[in-house]
Amino acid sequence: MARSGIPTRERIISAANALFYNDGIRGVSVDAVAAKAGVTKRTLYYHFKSKDDLVAAYLAARDQPNLALFRQWFSETKGGLPAKVEAIFLNLARSARHPKWRGCGFLRTSAELANMPGHPAIKIGAAHKKKFEEWLRATFEAEGTAGPLRLARQVLLLLDGSFAVVLLHRDPSYMETAGEAAHALIEAALPVRGKRRAR
Structure with a gap:
C-alpha cells in the first residue's frame, strides 16, 4: 500500500493509463510510467x-468504466431506442472536442500491436468490443428489432469507423453523422409499435 492510501498497483495502472492514452504504447517507456507513479x-x-503485462492491465482497467459510461448515456437519454443509441455518438462527439481526446484506447492499442495478434492487450480489446456488441444485441432483441445481431454489428462498425475518421480529421461532426446513421438503421429495424414510441 502506498503512503497516499492508493494501492501501488492501482497507482501504476493510473500512471500507465495517462501516459499510454496520451502518447501511445510504443512512445512510453516503463521508466516513464514508474516515474509518473512515483x-x-x-x-x-x-x-x-x-x-x-502492464499494457494489458491498462486496457483491462478501461473496460468496465467505458461500458458503464455508454450504458449511462443510453439510460439517461429521453426518447426511444434510436435516440438513446444516437446519444452515445453525440456524447462521444462532445468528448472528442476536448483537447486531450486521443480516440479509442482499444483501437489505438490494437493498431500499435497489429503485428502481434496474440498479445494479451489485443485479446482484451477484442473482448471489450464484443461486450459492447453483445449489450447492443440484447438491447435490440428486447425491443423486438429485426436482425438484432446484424444491427448491433452495424452500429459497432459506425462507432469504430467514426473513432478512426474523427481522429484523422479532428472533426467530431463525423461522429454526429454516424449517430444519425445509427438512428436511421435502428428506426428502420423497429417493429411498428416501436416506431411509434420512438417518435
Whole structure:
C-alpha cells in the first residue's frame, strides 16, 4: 500500500493509463510510467512481469468504466431506442472536442500491436468490443428489432469507423453523422409499435 492510501498497483495502472492514452504504447517507456507513479522500476516489475503485462492491465482497467459510461448515456437519454443509441455518438462527439481526446484506447492499442495478434492487450480489446456488441444485441432483441445481431454489428462498425475518421480529421461532426446513421438503421429495424414510441 502506498503512503497516499492508493494501492501501488492501482497507482501504476493510473500512471500507465495517462501516459499510454496520451502518447501511445510504443512512445512510453516503463521508466516513464514508474516515474509518473512515483515508484522505482523494480517496484513496477514486482507488480507487472513485463511491459506487455502492464499494457494489458491498462486496457483491462478501461473496460468496465467505458461500458458503464455508454450504458449511462443510453439510460439517461429521453426518447426511444434510436435516440438513446444516437446519444452515445453525440456524447462521444462532445468528448472528442476536448483537447486531450486521443480516440479509442482499444483501437489505438490494437493498431500499435497489429503485428502481434496474440498479445494479451489485443485479446482484451477484442473482448471489450464484443461486450459492447453483445449489450447492443440484447438491447435490440428486447425491443423486438429485426436482425438484432446484424444491427448491433452495424452500429459497432459506425462507432469504430467514426473513432478512426474523427481522429484523422479532428472533426467530431463525423461522429454526429454516424449517430444519425445509427438512428436511421435502428428506426428502420423497429417493429411498428416501436416506431411509434420512438417518435
